[in-house]
Amino acid sequence: xxxxxxNLGKQYGNTPVFSNVTLSVEPGExxxxxxxxxxxxxxxxxxxxGLDSWDRxxxxxxxxxxxxxxxxARALLRRHKLxxxxxxxxVLGHLDVAQNVALPLLLLGQPNDARVQEMLNAVGLxxxxxxxxxxxxxxxxxxxxxxxxxxxxxxxxxxxEPTGNLDPTTAAKVMEALIGQTRSHGTSxxxxxxxxxxxxxxxxxxxxxxxxxxxxxxx
Numbered sequence: 001x002x003x004x005x006x007n008l009g010k011q012y013g014n015t016p017v018f019s020n021v022t023l024s025v026e027p028g029e030x031x032x033x034x035x036x037x038x039x040x041x042x043x044x045x046x047x048x049x050g051l052d053s054w055d056r057x058x059x060x061x062x063x064x065x066x067x068x069x070x071x072x073a074r075a076l077l078r079r080h081k082l083x084x085x086x087x088x089x090x091v092l093g094h095l096d097v098a099q100n101v102a103l104p105l106l107l108l109g110q111p112n113d114a115r116v117q118e119m120l121n122a123v124g125l126x127x128x129x130x131x132x133x134x135x136x137x138x139x140x141x142x143x144x145x146x147x148x149x150x151x152x153x154x155x156x157x158x159x160x161e162p163t164g165n166l167d168p169t170t171a172a173k174v175m176e177a178l179i180g181q182t183r184s185h186g187t188s189x190x191x192x193x194x195x196x197x198x199x200x201x202x203x204x205x206x207x208x209x210x211x212x213x214x215x216x217x218x219x
Contacts, residue, residue, distance in 0.1 A: 002026065002062060003048060003156060003188065009056035010043055017043055020212040021057070027155070030182065030189040032202035039208050041192040045158050048190065049082055050074035062155065079107055083149030083187075085178070087161040089141045091133045097144055098129035104152040119147040123177040139170035143177055150181050157182055159191045163198065172197065 002024065009019040017040035025031050035041050046052035047059055050066040059066040062081055066074060078084075083104075091100050102116045120129055123143040133141060142162055149157055162178060163171035175198055182189045191198060199205045206213050 002060075003190070004060040005048070005057065006060075007057040008044070008047060008054055008059065010040060010047065010052075010054045016210055018208060018210055018212070019056070021208070023206060023213055025156070025188050025190055028183075028186045028188055030179065030191070030201070030203045032191045032193055032199040032205045033208055033213075034193065034199060034205060035208035039210060041208055042160050044208060045160050045190065045192050048156075049078060049084060049158055051078075079104070080152075081155050083152070083154040083157040085142075085145050085149045085157065085159040085162045087164045089133075089138075089145050091141050091144050091148075093133050095133075096129065097125060097131050097133070097136070100133070100144055101129075101147045101151050103148060108152060110152070115151055116147075119151045119181075122181055123147045124173070137170070139166055139174055142166065142174045146174070146178050146181065150185070150187065153185055154187060156188045156190070159189065159193075161192055161194070163193070163195055168197075171195065175201065 004024045006022050008021040010017040021044065033041055033044065043052055047054050050069070061077065064077055069077065098116050098120065101119055102111065105112050105115065117129065120126055123146055125140065125143055125147065136144070159178065163174050166174060179201055191202065193199060206215060
């Protein structure tokens, strides 16, 4: 999997969000994106997934120009190639843990109970498959979200502040599960974060600003 973004620009009305964003993510690479609040980090992540539109530039995912695809084609590409972990979990409350994790496989027409159990074990949720989301802690819910995002073995995982709502100890466990699973499957990871502990684990750290993206200076 390769992700290539060239001269990407986004604005709301006359207000620029970011401009001149150019970056590439190589297969298996872990890239952390940092920046001030409100600079558009989450918006950039949504553009990478084709969930949001942009005004200038291009996004190519695995050789596909997302800007040239219609909504259905983008959704199909996401279904096969991408996983997404949100800060707010977005776990479905009427489904149990195993059913939540199994959703990407069901959408692909590839149900696999053994794969679901394997992922639950990998993120430290063994024995919790029949629990409902309201019976879980925040850290457990985030691990459900990670298992769901990775169960179909995507080539790219996008994670938006996945530890932002967690205490430091729980955040460390969640990051360990996230990084461990992406490394073991060779999945590329793009992580938006404010966490210094998370950026310390990245292969590369990029700083998003209104006028572009760059590597922060060494301290």
